[in-house]
Amino acid sequence: MARDLYVVVHPEATHHTEGLVGGWYDSALTATGERQARLIADRLGHRMPPETRIFSSDLRRAEDTARRLGRTLGIEVETDPDLREQSYGMAGGTPVGTMSAVPPPAEGDRLNHCDGVPGSESRGEFAGRVYRAMNRICARPWDHAIIVAHGGTLTYCVAAWIAMPLAAVGYMKLTASAGGITHLREDPVTFDRRIVSLDDVAHLD
DSSP, X not given: OOEEEXXXXXXXXXXXXXXXXXXXXXXXBOHHHHHHHHHHHHHHHTTOOTTOEEEEOSSHHHHHHHHHXXXXXXXXXXXXXXXXOOOBGGGTTSBTTSSXXXXXXXXXXXXXXXXXXXXXXXXXXXXXXXHHHHHHHHHSOOSEEEEEEOHHHHHHHHHHHTTOOGGGGGGOOOOOOTTOEEEEEEOTTTOOEEEEEEEEOGGGO
């Protein structure tokens, strides 16, 4: 049997509507986000078997989305802080643009670039912990699983899924919409890994 993994980006949260930097700032779902979480649960609830595993970032906006999925499916949620969004250090929770961050260079060591904000993670640190989480998740026995995380986390979940070397992800950035669902699949015979669909938001219409 093929292994199917769905990566869900948490829906609209208060930092989106309040114009605040997210990261590790523990924002909550808005009323719209709560409605979108119900739509996500409805969409995945019709296709997931009882033995599905649900993994989630431990930040509230992701965990609340995952727990709604869990209630719909009758499944417990396992949280993992390594699935968090990138830490923006002292900028987290502040109005967007308040703290100046140095963008990565066009060429060179983009992975270990430091943006100058105290406490922020480099892309390498962020990607490295998401890769560790994905390695743990993929080592578990399951045929169907869901990860609920963040827009930035999605990029490195997909990169880890297709076994892209960590050193090569400094230029990678995938489109990630609030409430989007990405479907990944592993072939049971060849063990090839596919991106079946990326950032599907049809269920939110």
